[in-house]
Amino acid sequence: MIKTDILIIGAGPTGLFAVFEAGLLKLRCHLIDALTQPGGQCSEIYPKKPIYDIPGFPEVLAGELVDNLMEQIKPFQPGFTLGERAEKIDKLDDGTFVVTTNKGTKHHAPVVAIAGGLGSFEPRKPILTDLVKFEDKGIAYMIKDPEVYRNKRVLIAGGGDSALDWSIFLANVAEEVYLVHRRNEFRGALDSVEKVQELKNLGKIKLFTPAEVIELNGREQLENVVVKMSDTGKEITVYIDNFIPLFGLSPKLGPIADWGLEIEKNAIKVDNTLDYQTNVPGIYAIGDVNTYPGKLKLILCGFHEATLMCQSAYQRIHPNKKYVMKYTTVGGITGFDGSVKEAPKAVVKAID
């Protein structure tokens, strides 16, 4: 069981900054995120895109912002459970919470802060009859262990970086690799596109473009798929062991929607007059995942919400302790790792 003071669900910019504000109050944080890297949408969807409305940064790339936040919170040694989705919450008799992920990892904390953005990122699934029937019986939406595909006949669908990169990688692992895309053009890094071209010329990747998988067949296991060429209308049956549709990820609020929290407009209702607490005391919601009158889904608003949430969490954890907010310029920063950052002292010295 992982124990912490504030359990943060979602490692996007709001969740990361909450670690900093909590650290100033000597509260420790642990973050859970379904993605395998911190940063949320900033890392997953638009790392190379600029943001212009972070106060003090005339322009910053989303990926850079995440790097900076990771650097800023480093002294406060946050824990991470990455690649796992928060699935279940249980309130214990003493008012604390246990949050369990889809992989069974348990986290115990007196305060839970949901900074889940638009939800957890789930693979986008194509619309095909019997798709669900063949899941884990030949169909997978993510490649966890490439060795599974050794000497297998694999068909990948999609036109982005992951479809290209995995086709390249599996070309040397699988017996046969087919790549199906709705267009002739691929959207990916130039060298990946060129590499696929090269492997196609060598006969190591068989390309179907413009084409679409329209049918799945098999008894228990997936045995073949029907690929329809969009230009000629010709239908080709391809015998394969594995079908991997790679159509990117889309966010879903997911299991959090069933935690007994008040939901409005696909977001969690919070008390914005005070501390961004939900209808369940001890559970807060900050950043894009919450809603209240006048809500704006902006990173800078998430930072503010995280800050007020931490003050309230402190009082909840230490009901009898007196505390006033201190400026970092005055108080400096003392990390849990023992590091100290503080403003240099002014020199007091007489001039003769």
Added chain:
Amino acid sequence: MTDIKIKIIDREGVLHEVDAPTDMNMNLMEVVRSYELAPEGTIGICGGMAMCASCQCYVNSDTDLPEKSDDEEAMLSEAFFVKDNSRLGCQIRITEDIEGLEVELAPEEA
């Protein structure tokens, strides 16, 4: 300040005729959101970067629209429920040239 009239059929099949401002640097996806014609969180998920297809719509009028950018073309090639008249609402800017545009919102992806 000038507004134009746009007809939008929502995902339930209901037709709405709305006024869309041409002077607020808005796009069609934002107009749909401002009139709350689709629930928050089901449209404009990526914020308007042509990186999701949650604002996909079918253009029913013969309005002359600007060509698709490479990004829009690429996204639509990976989207579901795509038809020949599919566009991403976030890539259609509200200008006087598109007065009378009529669109239908594509179904929400499962």
